[in-house]
Amino acid sequence: MSDATNPSAGSPHVVAAGNSVSRRDFLNEITMGALGIAGLGSVAVSYQYFSPNVLFEPSTTFRAGNPDLYPVHSVTFLQDQQVYIVRMPEGFYAVSAVCTHLGCITQWKPDADMIACPCHGSKFHPDGIKIEGPAPRPLPHFSISLTADGELQIDKLQVIKPSQVLKV
Amino acid sequence: MATTFQTALQNLRETKVWKSIFRRGPANTNRTRSLAIFGNLFLHWMPVKVREKSLRVRASYYLGSISFLLFIVLFATGILLMFYYHPAAPNAYRDMKDLQFVVSNGVFLRNLHRLAAHLMVFAVFWHMFHVFYRGGYKPPHEFNWVVGVVLLLVTLFLSYTGYLLPWDQLAFWAVTVGTNIISAMPFIGNKVRFLLLGGNIVGENALLRFYVLHVVILPLAAFVLIGIHFWRVQKDGGLTVKPKDEDGKE
Numbered sequence: 001m002s003d004a005t006n007p008s009a010g011s012p013h014v015v016a017a018g019n020s021v022s023r024r025d026f027l028n029e030i031t032m033g034a035l036g037i038a039g040l041g042s043v044a045v046s047y048q049y050f051s052p053n054v055l056f057e058p059s060t061t062f063r064a065g066n067p068d069l070y071p072v073h074s075v076t077f078l079q080d081q082q083v084y085i086v087r088m089p090e091g092f093y094a095v096s097a098v099c100t101h102l103g104c105i106t107q108w109k110p111d112a113d114m115i116a117c118p119c120h121g122s123k124f125h126p127d128g129i130k131i132e133g134p135a136p137r138p139l140p141h142f143s144i145s146l147t148a149d150g151e152l153q154i155d156k157l158q159v160i161k162p163s164q165v166l167k168v
Numbered sequence: 169m170a171t172t173f174q175t176a177l178q179n180l181r182e183t184k185v186w187k188s189i190f191r192r193g194p195a196n197t198n199r200t201r202s203l204a205i206f207g208n209l210f211l212h213w214m215p216v217k218v219r220e221k222s223l224r225v226r227a228s229y230y231l232g233s234i235s236f237l238l239f240i241v242l243f244a245t246g247i248l249l250m251f252y253y254h255p256a257a258p259n260a261y262r263d264m265k266d267l268q269f270v271v272s273n274g275v276f277l278r279n280l281h282r283l284a285a286h287l288m289v290f291a292v293f294w295h296m297f298h299v300f301y302r303g304g305y306k307p308p309h310e311f312n313w314v315v316g317v318v319l320l321l322v323t324l325f326l327s328y329t330g331y332l333l334p335w336d337q338l339a340f341w342a343v344t345v346g347t348n349i350i351s352a353m354p355f356i357g358n359k360v361r362f363l364l365l366g367g368n369i370v371g372e373n374a375l376l377r378f379y380v381l382h383v384v385i386l387p388l389a390a391f392v393l394i395g396i397h398f399w400r401v402q403k404d405g406g407l408t409v410k411p412k413d414e415d416g417k418e
Contacts, residue, residue: 047363055367102345119345 064152067092067168075108075115075126083142083154084108084115086126091165094142094154095128101135115139127162138162213399215406222407231295235323236394238288242326243387245281253333255379257372260335285327292323304408312400315393322390329382335375343370343378 062081070076070087077084077097082105084095097115099106104119114131115124123131128139143158144166152166180186181194195204202216221227252271253263267274296316299305305313332343347365351357366373401407 050363050366052366052373055373057367057369057371101348103348104341104345119341 060156062154062156063147064094064154066150067146067152075110077108081154081156083156084126085144085152085154088127088165091167092144092152093127093162093165094144095126096139096142096156098139099135100137100139101133106139129162213395213402215402218406219409221409227407227409229294229298231291231298232397235288235291235295238284238291239390239394241284242281242288245277245284246383246387248277249281250383255333255376257335257375260333260375264334264336285330289323289327292320296320299408302408306408308404309400309408312397312404315397315400319390319393319397322386322393326382326386326390329378329386332370332375332378333382340370343374347374 064078064081064083064085067087070085070092072087072089075084075086082097084097086093086095095115097106098104099117099119099122101117101120101122104117106115106117106122106124108126109116113126115126115128116122117135120134122133122135124135124139125131128141130138140159141162141164143155143160145153145155146166146168147153178194187193190204191207192200192203195201205211205214205216249267252267252274254260264278267278269275299313299316328343328346332339347361347370350364351361353360362368364374364377365371366377
């Protein structure tokens, strides 16, 4: 005689009537739970798989030569790095040339004394401050320092406050 | 002449080989005509009967069929283009130029693929507007309307992923701008952009990812959704026929 037809047998896995979970429901829920956990796990490992750990992209740190290359009151566009090296009386700073709107490369317009984006018409001061949109943010300043042998070094991964300038 | 041909076809349909392939003899009654549709894998999700009014040009302008025809053209030309295209830098751009200037009839295939893609986006949009203005989204067609909207998105993603593959300046900047739009999504934007590009810049990883999306994942999704879309047209009772169509006034 099976337990289901004899609830009074006192077996530990038989639950009182009214609070009963049938074997079928129990196994269904366990299976669905296990599949759910496996599903979440596969989403997690897929996410890891699709995020590359090693990138063969250009280095974000580069040297920009001797400071004497840049006259005072000058904006120099470094095409390979897409960075402006700006030298003002107060010091050096490195401004991103990538427009904060949609990533186009901006251009320095010496006649108008501003940086302009050819794609959608955003305009910036040489210190990156926005003159007019559609760019939502000013151009970021990158960390700029001097190496031991006296060359400028810029790190494009480190964004610094515009008030920080390098005095040489 | 026609009778000779018809007799030959009739005799062919009585042969054992024909019957073994199509599971029945000639479709000469309404019942056997229906069975010819039911019993064919490629036709069984099509309607056995349609209302004459729903076949009129004004009922649909055949825009869905035109979109599907363009999809088939894109599928065929796309497979042929794959024989000459490497999804890697700098090969991709050179292969595209080879198709234009070196490969026999390559420029024809490439332009056919490109023009059919432009036309398909146009046809799918027109189809959507037409269905909308005829009230084709109303019950019982709501689910199929949603499937259609997803198909519109798949069409646009196919168009967008294909745009990067020539690997020229237009492609590079279009994808730079497009993926920067994605990164404007709150919280997850930058992560989604990183996953889509396989890096921080539009480089070789991005080219390969867009290629796989363009030639495998999105076409598969489109085929499955198109199957559901056609099948639901039949299950939901055919095209929306307006009262004025019934009156025959058009």
